Amino acid sequence: MNREPNHRLAALMADAGASNKGLARRVRDVALRHGVRVGTTHVSVQRWLDGAGIQADNAAYLAEALSAKLGRRVTASDLGFSGVTINPSPIGTSYAASLAEALGVLDGLTQLRPEDEPFTDELLHDNEVSSAVLSWLVARPDGLPSDRGAPRRIGMRDVAAVRTANAMFMRLDFLFGGGHGHAALRHYFRHEVLPLLSAGYSEKVGQALFTAAAEMGEVLAWTAYDVGNHHLANRYLLAALRLTQITDDRMMGAALLANMSHQANYLGDVPRAARLARAAVEGGRGRTTPRAQAMFAAHEARALSNAHDHVGASRALNEAERHFERADSATDPEWLAYFDEAELIGEFSHCFRDLQRPAESLRFAELAVGKTEPQYARTLAFCRMVLAQSHYLHGDVGAAVATATTAVREGESVQSARFRRYVSDFQRQVSPQASNSAVRDFNDHVRVALADPDDE
Template sequence: MSREPNHRLAALMAEAGASNKGLAKRIREGAARHGAHVGTTHVSVQRWLDGGGIQSQTASFVAEALSAKLRRRITPADIGFASAPPPPAALGASYAASLPDSLNLLDELAQHSLDDGQPSEILLPDGEVDSAVLSWLVSRPDGLPVDAPASRRVGMRDVAAIRTAGQMFMRLDFLYGGGHGHKALRHYFRQEVLPLLNGSYSAKVGNALFGAAAEISQLLGWTAYDTGNHALANRYLLSTLRLTKVVDSRMMGARILSNMSHQANYLGQVSRATRLARASAEGGRGHATPRAMSLFAAHEARALSSAQDYRGAARAMNEAEKFLEQADTAQDPDWLSYMDEAELVGEFCHCFRDLKRGPESVRFAERAVALTDPQYARTLGFCRMVLAQSQLLNGELEAAVTTAGLAVEGGDALQSARFQRYVADFQREVSVHAENSAVQHLNEQIRAAMAQLDDE
């Protein structure tokens, strides 16, 4: 069915002299003032102009942006959004009962873009997630339909191609943020990876194939998370967790749970974050390498730090450190190569920041900045922003502003919605010093950097 163009929105944008990029920027800024995070871009605006749907909260931000521009009240109805459609409730919203159901869910998810109007911070209900985690922990693997009749025979060369693609997209994610390659990755997953899972293969190839597919699927979840589409990310991650049960890939499954903990912690859902982190550590125990166990323990420390449980966080950090000391005793998968001393120290500086322990946070953040390879631009940006927050916590205003400026100056990390939130959080924390000239300069630097990002 063809969609009717949104003439009301087009007319008001023309009257306001607002470009697609300019309006998108105003919408993001308005959302941030309300404590919300939306991933609106000029592409989103064009989709609305073409008659696409919109989430009701986002529609209110559009109306607010145009009201400010035109200096009169504009309602969602005035811009053609009288009844914004609710998000599809069933989108990847269950832990599949079978392998075919799991593949169908993943195919459905891969048909949705980051701009499909998903609610930005609505995760699946606790009961549904807890049930899925319990099922993953106690259920037996499906087992592969080895040498089943199919039109295509899959070999190790196909698996190698998927792994190479995964490494490439992971590299793009580290350098430029999740939104940069998500669309291409989604297309690759749906057109190239999912069809292979319905092919014919030997047991050896099948095990490798499903492991490689899970890596791509989890990266889709992670990149959606990084752009701020938390509903889509949550469903990708839960569906990928189910995919790991096909061949009983416990280490990958535990990794998915730690990613889900990371997301819940970011959204302030501390109790959920703690449960998921502990499930990750328990699910990986006896199956994961020491390096992976270090990662899982670090995420537990992050959740406990948010909960202000200093004793529990200290225990988890100690465990993470001890596991990393044993990292060279086992062979790790390629996807775990980023987990090194720099990554661990970076997790620890977040912990001490959240625990409001200024001196320790500064010490670990300084070390994280020094150790982080610049190729991990987003991680380096995070560490610098945590260092800035830690210096502010210590009363070192000038040092904090200088550090934040260095983080923003890098530019690449700004393409991550998560990094933008780190910056916005620091601006809010430092706003009590709004009359300070260094703070004013930083705010102008941030405005200029975001404007340049809009023009790219």
């Protein structure tokens, strides 16, 4: 029997700018948010376009995916599937409605390999993020689940093991980049941490456990971000944000919003970056330490600097400096220890670079390189590249290329898509000097040092 092509679905996909592969990925992501793993591929989408039928659950996931992409409600009729009844989900269901759903989402996410997910520069739809952030801002804490007589009961030693593992993965991430540890961390979280969250525990143990799980979720997000899968990293950030609602950990929740701001700014979505940074400030108000407040203000300054808002950026920079002057390590959680003076100075150097203020950028970048400890090798590589850019802005091509060469040589072992982009951005910046022998030598060095092993 000949099938009629599904013109309505084709029109929706064209309106959304969605390819078969892109839409298939979105359907899989939606299903994961509901704790379900589906096998939708580009072939599945093509069959639907050719007029094949669809199961009700898949139709619901498809409708939710296109609704989020288009920013408007999509119905069964819009999809072109006659005789299929779906229960529409609200736009913005990335933020899990319950603990069970949140754990299902994390279980699904930890089965995904970043390298298998295409179109990784695409963030979640703004509607999804805004809805999730608003939900977190106004939600009451869930509280720990009641002891259901689980067959396994855990104690603080189990929590200590998770914290120790997280510290090790964080150190690996800072030293060698997200590419070195993401796979192992993903496996550890799925097979070691998720079972603990469903076990039995006391109030004290449960509070510590969910706090540690949210912190590890943040590292999962950062490693996915660092290898270049921004869509997956966004999902992890929202999933970790949902975990902070269980125990009302407003400081970690606000930090996750700041991380989302950092990511949005990196990808050029400056308005979103500024909003998320302000949400971090407001969401953590009265519940965060001065060091955390300094970090949130620095992220806002980064976004405003990228927008060339000199007045706003200066205000945020002054706020960051003022908060940092009151920082007291004794009151900070362990996960915030990395935000030291060198990190703050490095943030300032990025801001002055983006504001096209070479003298200040050069001064702060030199300070950041001098103060950053070797254990933060990736950060040091970033700071060296900003220093190179600052030398170039200051008109010193020789110093710029020499500094960038050092950064590439010292950063060869860092598996970080972000570092590679710092290098490529610098190459574009100095491209008007392509005839300069030092620039030619640098480009040759980059081709060898940062070559993809698969291309050799």
